[in-house]
Structure formats: structure tokens, C-alpha cells
Amino acid sequence: MSDDILLREDRGAVAVLTLNRAAALNPLSDAMLAALKSAFTALQGDRAIKAVVLRGAGKAFCAGHDLKEMQAGRQAEDGGRAYFADLFARCAEVMQMIPRLPQPVIAAPHGIATAAGCQLVASCDLAVAAEGTRFGVNGVNIGLFCSTPMVALSRNVPRKQAFEMLTTGAFIDCDRAERLGLINRAVPEAQLESAALELAQTIAGKLGAAVKIGKRAFYEQIEMGLAQAYEHTAAVMVENMLWRDTDEGITAFIEKRKPVWQQ
Template sequence: MQSPSSELVLRADHNGITTLELNRPERYNALSEELLDSLQQHLDQIAEDTSVRCVVLAAAGKAFSAGHDLKQMRGKPRLDYYQQLFQQCAGVMQSIQQLPVPVIARVHGIATAAGCQLVASCDLAIASTEAQFAVSGINVGLFCSSPAVALSRNIPTKHAFDMLVTGRFIDAQTAAQWGLINEAVAPEALNEAVAQKVATILTKSPAAIRYGKSMFYKQQQMDLASAYAYAAEVMAKNMMEEDAAEGIDAFIEKRTPNWNRSSQSF
């Protein structure tokens, strides 16, 4: 059964902030192939939209996301289908990191398996203290291999492997301590905490953030010398931006910088 709205992902835009809301609450926002396709389309559109400064990934209903739609998966028991599905999901996760603007997960309720992977793939994550996280495929005979990629890049190895082989749930406070999320806040404070994070990001140079996000993930895959060489080149190009000159002048003159909001240079 599809959600009451025909849109599986809802997009709202306001003052440079784009909110994408998973909209399949009756299935705990399970990541069906249709929902993944809708999310991918939105991410592709945002990648080309220079008016977007920050993205908030949220969800309708009681859960953030329960992961893949197991009923849909069992209905198509073919290796080629499963290969395509998991590649589709991997594409969505990589698209989040490839966006030139920060993506913040606003997490409430459960985030399990590919839903936990979705949280781990976002640049930042703020969760309600009522949220819980797990990569629980092992409980149904399926090791969460794809979620393990994102999870192991967020939290220490032994914590990640423990979650993967036991299927255990961790609470939001533990998720924050381990680094899966940035902070855990009371449910009634979740919206305000996300809004404050977004507001802080919007005070920064759009050009600098675009340079920085791309550099951050690329250098993680390099050896130390290559990372420094690449970072130095990116920083030199960033220095040639109008915003860098404006920001440094503003610092020297002890005033608030006036960023170029329409910069499309990166």
C-alpha cells in the first residue's frame, strides 16, 4: 500500500533551505525501490539548484526509516534484482555526500538497517532522545553489508561490528557518543536544534562550504601526502574566490562579511 500522498518524498524550500521528507509512514518509511527512485530524483535536482544552501532530511510518521522493504524484496527472489536494488541504494547514499551543500538528518523514532545507513550517509545528524538505531539484518539472516560501509565510516570498528553481528539497538545518547549522530536532544527540542544548526551554516560563505564538502570526503580516501597536496590546491582556489577576499577584509575591518549568495563558481 502506498502512502496517502502519491509523493513518496516531499520537498519544501524556504530561504535556501530544502527539506526532503520521506513520506511512507504506514510502512515506517521503508526504502522501497520507488521511494529510493524518488529520493534520487530529488537529490539530482538539488545538485543543480544553486539556490539551495542546506538540506534537511526528515521523515513522516513514527519512524525515520525501517530500512529496505523486505516484503517487496521477497516478492522478487532474483539475483539480478537484488544486485540492482542494492546498487540503487548505494547510489542514493553516495549522491548525498556528493551534493555540494550540507545534508542534515533529522531523526526521530527508529532508523534501522538501510535507514541507519541513510543517517550515516548524511553529513550531520541530530536525533530525538527517543530515536533508536540498528543494523539488524542479521536477525533475519541477512548481514547488513551495504549499511556496514556507511556505519564503519562513522563509528569505531568494534562498535560497528558489534551492531552488525548482534543486531542490537543503540539509543540516541550512545549514537552521539560513538559519532553516528552529532547530538541527541529532547523530542520537543528537535526542530529547534536542527534549525539552529541550519542557521549557523547559512551564516557561512556558500562558496567555501561547496569547496569544503567536496574536499572533505575526497581527501579521506587518500594517503596523507596526497591528501595534503589536494587540500592545498583546493584551498588555493578557494582563496581566489570573492567570498574569501570579502571574509578576510571583514575580519580585518571588524565587520560582518557580505557573502556572494549567488556564487556558482564551484
């Protein structure tokens, strides 16, 4: 692979991003966070890309933050307070960029996804994992509670299950991760790339503008009360219905033909 810390390969309307620091298990170092922010910023305005796959090089997806880099931050006069505050703020910014992207993002973890690496999986819109992948928010094992990974995790899995993972530092396997809702499904590792790409290409084949408006509304309504959510999503559907391409899609369905979309 290239020496670049983050690789991007476009396969038609699908962008494949690969965390590429395999020897260190692809940690979310300062450089990796900067690379992800840059890549997500570019994707934000890329109308040719309809879906994104996020994977890791080597034998693991992502082992979380770079602990050696974090320890080096302690050498500052303030003991690392400013560096740690900045690090976690930057990480939170990157995680929040994922649901704000117009394209659905599919995590394709294998090996391990731990601490901030598990947070990264939980922050993605979808996840297809390789069988045998282990997931954990295991910072408590070294005296660091995974408080920021907890935000994404607790929005994916039931609260008692999340709290158990956070307080015990125990790993869960793919079967349990799927039952809890952390991943959509698991496939044999040899099929991981093709399975993630197949899902991405299925999504990329839909009307991109509809997926974009739907993804935004999904995350907006989930933070609302029931009545407000219905009011908001009704307005979104009205806007969607008035599009030329939606008119064409419905007409094509009635006429039993493929739609001819402009977007």
C-alpha cells in the same frame, strides 16, 4: 501530509526532505529510492539551497528496505538475483549522492533508524536525533547480514563497535550513538525540527561556495594518505583564497564589519 512518497519544502536557503510513507515506517522501497535520487539530482544544481534536512514522517525515520517488496522479487525465474543486485546498486547510488551534493545534508532521525535506514543516517554529513531514537543494523536477526549498510556505518563508528552492531543485531540508543560518532547530538523530540533547522540555517549563512568546495575536499582527503591529503587540501585552499568573496570576507573581518558576498 501530501500523498507524495517524498516531500520537499524549501525554507529560505534550506530544503527539508521528508520520507512520507509513515504507515510502513518510511522504507527505502523502489519508489522511495527513485524519489530520493530525483530530489538529490535536483538539489545538485540548485544554487539557492545551501543546506538540506532529511527527516521521516510519522513515528519513525526509516525502517530500512521494503521487505515485502524484496520477497516479491524472489518470484522471478532467477529467484530474485537480478532484482536484488539492481536494488542494492540503486541504494548504493543514492547513498553516494549525499556526500557528493554541494550542500551539507543533516539527518533528523526519530523513533527508529534500522538497517538501510541506519545506513541513510550514516551517509548524511551530520545528524541531529530525537531523544529516544534507536539505531540498528539488525538484518542479521532475520538471516540477512547488513553488508551494504556496513559500508556507511564502518566509516562513522569504530570498527569493533560497528562489528558488534552488525553481528548481534542489537540496537543502540542516542547516548551511545553520539559517543560513537553516528550522530552529532540528541535533542528532545519536540525540539528536533527546530534544532535541525537551526543547524542547517547556520551552515546556510556561510559563503556557499566555500562550504561546497570544503565538503568536496573533506570527502576527497579522507580517502588519501596523510601527505597526499595535505597536498590536495593546500591546493584547494589556494583556489579558495583567490576568490573575490574570500578576499571580501577576510577584509570585512579585519575591518570589523559584515562581508558583502556575491555568491
